[in-house]
Amino acid sequence: MKFIIFILLWIASGLANAQELAPSRISDTLEQRVKPCTICHGDEDRAGRDAYYPRIAGKPAGYLFNQLRNFRDGRRYYQAMAILLENLSDEYLLEIAHYFSSLKYPYPEPAAIALSPEETQAVETLIHSGDPDRDIPACSACHGQALTGTKPFIPSLLGLPHAYLAAQFGGWRNGGVMRGQTPDCMSEIAKKMTQEEVNALAMWLPTQPVTGEPAEAEKLAPELAQRCHTILSGEGFTQ
Amino acid sequence: MKSSNKFKFVGKRQIAVFAASALLPLSSIAASQPPADPDTEQAQRGAYLARAGNCMGCHTTRGGKPYAGGRVLKTPFGEFVSPNITPDNETGIGRWGEEDFWQALHYGKGRDGSYLYPVFPYTEYTKVTRQDADAIFAYLRSLSPIAQSNPPHKISAPYDNQFLLFLWRTWYFKEGVYEPDGSQSDEWNRGNYLVQGLGHCNACHTPRNVWGASQDDKLAGGEIMGTYWYAPSLISPREAGMGEWSVDEIAKLLSTGVTDHAVTSGPMATIVRQSLQYLSKEDMRAMAVYLQSLGEKRGEEAPKKTSPMPERVSKYLALGKPVYEKHCQECHGKSGEGVPGIYPPLAGNRNVTMTSSHNTIRSVLYGGFPPVTAGNPRPYGMPPFQHIIRDNEIAWVVSYIRNTWGNLGSLVSPEEVDASRGNEF
Numbered sequence: 001m002k003f004i005i006f007i008l009l010w011i012a013s014g015l016a017n018a019q020e021l022a023p024s025r026i027s028d029t030l031e032q033r034v035k036p037c038t039i040c041h042g043d044e045d046r047a048g049r050d051a052y053y054p055r056i057a058g059k060p061a062g063y064l065f066n067q068l069r070n071f072r073d074g075r076r077y078y079q080a081m082a083i084l085l086e087n088l089s090d091e092y093l094l095e096i097a098h099y100f101s102s103l104k105y106p107y108p109e110p111a112a113i114a115l116s117p118e119e120t121q122a123v124e125t126l127i128h129s130g131d132p133d134r135d136i137p138a139c140s141a142c143h144g145q146a147l148t149g150t151k152p153f154i155p156s157l158l159g160l161p162h163a164y165l166a167a168q169f170g171g172w173r174n175g176g177v178m179r180g181q182t183p184d185c186m187s188e189i190a191k192k193m194t195q196e197e198v199n200a201l202a203m204w205l206p207t208q209p210v211t212g213e214p215a216e217a218e219k220l221a222p223e224l225a226q227r228c229h230t231i232l233s234g235e236g237f238t239q
Numbered sequence: 240m241k242s243s244n245k246f247k248f249v250g251k252r253q254i255a256v257f258a259a260s261a262l263l264p265l266s267s268i269a270a271s272q273p274p275a276d277p278d279t280e281q282a283q284r285g286a287y288l289a290r291a292g293n294c295m296g297c298h299t300t301r302g303g304k305p306y307a308g309g310r311v312l313k314t315p316f317g318e319f320v321s322p323n324i325t326p327d328n329e330t331g332i333g334r335w336g337e338e339d340f341w342q343a344l345h346y347g348k349g350r351d352g353s354y355l356y357p358v359f360p361y362t363e364y365t366k367v368t369r370q371d372a373d374a375i376f377a378y379l380r381s382l383s384p385i386a387q388s389n390p391p392h393k394i395s396a397p398y399d400n401q402f403l404l405f406l407w408r409t410w411y412f413k414e415g416v417y418e419p420d421g422s423q424s425d426e427w428n429r430g431n432y433l434v435q436g437l438g439h440c441n442a443c444h445t446p447r448n449v450w451g452a453s454q455d456d457k458l459a460g461g462e463i464m465g466t467y468w469y470a471p472s473l474i475s476p477r478e479a480g481m482g483e484w485s486v487d488e489i490a491k492l493l494s495t496g497v498t499d500h501a502v503t504s505g506p507m508a509t510i511v512r513q514s515l516q517y518l519s520k521e522d523m524r525a526m527a528v529y530l531q532s533l534g535e536k537r538g539e540e541a542p543k544k545t546s547p548m549p550e551r552v553s554k555y556l557a558l559g560k561p562v563y564e565k566h567c568q569e570c571h572g573k574s575g576e577g578v579p580g581i582y583p584p585l586a587g588n589r590n591v592t593m594t595s596s597h598n599t600i601r602s603v604l605y606g607g608f609p610p611v612t613a614g615n616p617r618p619y620g621m622p623p624f625q626h627i628i629r630d631n632e633i634a635w636v637v638s639y640i641r642n643t644w645g646n647l648g649s650l651v652s653p654e655e656v657d658a659s660r661g662n663e664f
Contacts, residue, residue, distance in 0.1 A: 025572070036621060039622035
């Protein structure tokens with residue numbers, strides 16, 4: 001008898017618990033909270049396939065944190081982002097930055113864009129050596145040997161669609177990506193390049209396979225660290 | 240036409256300089272004032288009151304230095320630029336004294352005696368007590384001076400005329416500190432003072448006439464100038480009147496940005512973030528008590544006439560259903576029931592059904608997060624659909640949610656969706 005009562009009680013308590021823990025349709029996760037981001041920037045199935053919205057999964061957290069604040073505070077101008085982030089705090093944006101940084105979504109297949117051998121040669125020179133005569137540093141000097149970015153503030157150049165890269169270069173050349181940031185090193189560098197070089201770079205980068213993580217933080221050459229110090233500062237950023 | 244010509248000779252050149260008269264210090268006698276101590280009780284009270292009045296909301300640009308001004312406010316009368324109100328001698332209020340500040344806040348007059356434009360809500364701030372005004376001034380004086388000169392206003396003719404402004408004031412400005420209503424509780428009076436005075440809720444929640452004047456003290460709702468949002472009535476039970484809410488729920492919405500049934504969005508979310516979340520429990524309760532008293536009760540409504548829906552209408556609504564199921568249902572639920580405290584219900588949601596469909600359209604177009612507050616530090620958000628679905632699909636789905644699950648509202652056209660697009664920034 002005792003046993004039966006015990007069983008009945010056990011079942012009842014189980015039911016009561018089930019009532020309490022009735023799973024909400026909505027999960028208490030950051031993934032659910034940031035649906036407004038992933039509708040454009042993609043989830044696992046779509047990461048990086050949209051022409052206009054850059055992949056954010058796996059980018060260095062400090063870079064994402066700075067961009068989120070730049071959009072919110074009007075330094076980097078894009079209306080949709082400004083409206084979305086208007087009422088979010090630094091603390092929450094930091095958490096969101098770490099979340100997207102930690103995502104390891106597969107990268108899209110490299111794009112098949114044909115470049116002439118001369119174009120390829122010119123691009124590879126810019127990537128690995130830059131052009132000291134024109135004061136253009138090698139892309140890899142900041143963005144890492146594998147161009148997958150450098151933790152925590154410098155983004156990867158790979159896995160991004162051509163349209164996005166072309167638009168960013170256009171913005172830098174016209175001073176339109178960041179407002180009132182001095183020095184604005186990417187803008188200065190992009191202006192020193194020719195339109196042909198910019199076009200070739202924006203076509204070449206999406207053809208490269210992505211080979212891994214952003215590089216671990218290392219000391220940049222002092223000259224570059226000085227030139228790009230606005231990018232490398234992340235007040236309020238914590239790992 | 241004739242009348243505007245008549246005014247022109249009075250002083251087209253007397254371009255009013257708003258409170259930014261400090262840009263050109265006119266009275267050279269005035270010495271700079273000594274900086275104030277931020278630790279005095281008065282300055283600290285002033286800091287709290289400046290939050291309650293949300294001075295920063297207008298006197299700071301996006302990402303700019305606090306209180307250094309420069310924010311552009313677009314109105315039908317021109318573009319106004321908020322002045323620097325840090326105590327910088329050349330570009331701010333460094334040379335101002337208590338009396339100058341009182342003149343501005345209470346009488347709407349600049350330091351040089353010019354009339355200020357009512358884009359600065361002195362029409363509400365006039366209700367603020369002298370003691371509170373002095374405290375706010377003590378706080379502003381205690382800030383670090385920031386040298387930032389802001390561009391001048393771009394006021395359209397003929398509004399750049401002090402005589403017209405004089406007439407406007409004669410008609411629409413009633414000067415006077417708030418006088419408590421003896422028949423009401425202290426709490427109610429405190430709430431009234433905060434809502435109608437310092438909080439200047441009227442600035443948005445009141446219809447304005449063609450001269451930009453609020454109609455009266457009634458918070459009957461209105462389009463917000465220079466934005467594409469509608470500030471709902473705080474009286475009508477069909478809009479945001481809170482006559483049937485508990486005081487606790489009103490206080491929760493205004494201090495955390497969300498309740499189980501409601502969420503603040505658009506400009507109101509920003510007000511909660513910048514200002515209301517910092518109010519003391521007592522002040523928030525007082526506001527809630529007053530707001531509750533304003534709200535009309537629904538009472539016995541005549542049963543809705545449910546004439547059969549014309550086929551054309553039901554066909555139009557049917558277009559919205561698949562859009563809802565594809566994009567909205569996951570969060571807002573099969574029956575528009577929402578998720579308490581996370582995603583607002585759409586069934587019975589007054590923001591969805593009220594006459595103006597602006598806010599719903601804007602929420603669909605641009606999405607957004609409720610404000611981060613101590614009570615809701617990690618809000619869930621609504622995705623922007625402006626690049627995901629086309630205007631006609633947005634019109635269908637908004638029409639659908641306005642007319643499903645017992646909701647009843649007018650249909651929305653793609654033209655209305657297009658008219659709700661616009662840049663606030």
